[in-house]
Amino acid sequence: MHSMQLTMSWLIYPFFSSLAFFLFLILFQIRIGRKKKKSEYYSKLPPSPPPLPILGNLLWFLPDFDLGPTLRRLRSLLGPIATLHIPLLPPCIFIMDIDLAHRTLVRHAAAFSHRTPPLSPGRAFRIHAHSINTAPYGPRWRRLRHTLAVDLLNPSRLPSFSHAHRWALGSLVQKLQESSGSSGVNTVVDARESFRFATFQALTLICFGDKLDDSTLRRLNALQLDYLSLTVKLSAYGLLPSVAMVLYFNRWSRALHLSRKIDELLFPLFRAREQVEEEDPSFVSYLDLLLKLGLDDDEMVSLCMEFLNAGVDTTTTTLEWVMVHLAKNQEIQERLYEEIKTATSRGGNVQKIPYLKAVVLEALRRHPAAHVALPHMAGETVEVDGYVIPKGAIVN
Numbered sequence: 001m002h003s004m005q006l007t008m009s010w011l012i013y014p015f016f017s018s019l020a021f022f023l024f025l026i027l028f029q030i031r032i033g034r035k036k037k038k039s040e041y042y043s044k045l046p047p048s049p050p051p052l053p054i055l056g057n058l059l060w061f062l063p064d065f066d067l068g069p070t071l072r073r074l075r076s077l078l079g080p081i082a083t084l085h086i087p088l089l090p091p092c093i094f095i096m097d098i099d100l101a102h103r104t105l106v107r108h109a110a111a112f113s114h115r116t117p118p119l120s121p122g123r124a125f126r127i128h129a130h131s132i133n134t135a136p137y138g139p140r141w142r143r144l145r146h147t148l149a150v151d152l153l154n155p156s157r158l159p160s161f162s163h164a165h166r167w168a169l170g171s172l173v174q175k176l177q178e179s180s181g182s183s184g185v186n187t188v189v190d191a192r193e194s195f196r197f198a199t200f201q202a203l204t205l206i207c208f209g210d211k212l213d214d215s216t217l218r219r220l221n222a223l224q225l226d227y228l229s230l231t232v233k234l235s236a237y238g239l240l241p242s243v244a245m246v247l248y249f250n251r252w253s254r255a256l257h258l259s260r261k262i263d264e265l266l267f268p269l270f271r272a273r274e275q276v277e278e279e280d281p282s283f284v285s286y287l288d289l290l291l292k293l294g295l296d297d298d299e300m301v302s303l304c305m306e307f308l309n310a311g312v313d314t315t316t317t318t319l320e321w322v323m324v325h326l327a328k329n330q331e332i333q334e335r336l337y338e339e340i341k342t343a344t345s346r347g348g349n350v351q352k353i354p355y356l357k358a359v360v361l362e363a364l365r366r367h368p369a370a371h372v373a374l375p376h377m378a379g380e381t382v383e384v385d386g387y388v389i390p391k392g393a394i395v396n
């Protein structure tokens with residue numbers, strides 16, 4: 001028995017050593033192949049400034065991680081498409097030309113409809129975890145995107161939001177009158193805050209289906225502003241969550257605190273809307289549509305906050321620019337005023353006021369409220385203008 005074991009072990013040993021050697025060769029071949037492929041792949045990436053060891057191109061974001069100046073410097077040095085290598089992240093590719101952006105993000109829409117995954121550290125950041133802009137491309141993203149863009153924000157639904165617009169307009173006019181005071185014509189009024197609050201009011205009604213009372217509106221507005229300003233600082237968690245957790249523990253606990261406060265405010269609104277028995281066929285809110293999808297509370301908090309985060313400041317900023325240009329160009333203001341007056345006296349439809357539409361589109365063209373698209377992630381490797389955008393790359 002013993003000798004047989006010995007013979008077997010002698011037989012097994014050369015068998016395993018040659019197998020191991022053979023495996024080593026195969027793996028070596030694969031690694032060489034990979035290295036070769038990797039260097040080919042790097043040589044075809046869009047150009048990048050020379051990366052430093054360990055830090056890569058991280059210093060390009062200094063002094064204050066403001067993307068605008070970084071992109072301007074990058075464009076003048078390398079042209080309309082460039083790569084930045086950031087430690088622990090896949091290559092970050094920046095497209096800085098409208099035509100090229102269209103050829104990449106629109107023509108290859110299916111390949112670039114993925115998003116970068118949401119920040120990870122648990123419940124504190126879950127406000128972003130279930131939103132449309134962090135959902136990977138797939139059936140869930142399509143369903144949510146369809147719900148928002150087609151079922152809710154469809155232009156044919158605009159008249160059904162008129163009570164929201166009237167409500168917001170009423171308090172906007174009142175606020176502006178109050179802040180201009182009795183001294184009248186020559187008073188300087190800081191209109192931004194009033195525009196923002198009116199937009200917020202209109203969007204909360206479209207979102208939750210009911211007019212929120214003044215105190216709830218103000219608390220939600222304050223929480224939303226706090227969370228938005230914190231969100232910028234939370235990007236540190238995208239790189240090394242566990243290190244960021246130690247370095248920026250305060251940010252994490254603040255995010256957790258704010259998200260609990262937001263829950264306390266929104267959960268009762270969800271329950272109240274669930275109880276509404278008689279649906280108003282002429283008006284459907286975002287929450288009504290989300291409830292029909294059978295989503296849980298966390299998902300609905302994410303989506304409702306995304307609705308407000310994405311809609312309020314973009315609309316306010318655009319409105320502000322329209323007003324700047326109307327104040328500077330009195331003849332345009334006059335023409336617009338006459339057109340709106342005529343259309344509304346006929347019980348008019350906002351969409352049939354072509355000059356108003358032109359004014360808004362021109363403001364959007366000259367002052368795009370969002371200068372950069374949200375980061376996309378390449379779902380497959382795509383070649384554009386001779387450059388390779390590899391699967392997994394972050395595309396901005």
Ligand code: HEM
Nearest residue numbers: 132133145306307310311314315318368369370372373374
């Ligand atoms: C002047 C107004 C607005 C501007 C300039 C604007 C601009 C943008 C931009 C540039 C993106 C990123 C697109 C991309 O990365 O592909 C975006 C995404 C988004 N916007 Fe807006 N937006 C505006 C108003 C609104 C409003 C009113 C809402 C909702 C109430 C909204 C909801 C969203 C959502 C949910 C996304 C993410 C979509 C996705 O990931 O598929 N936006 N917006």
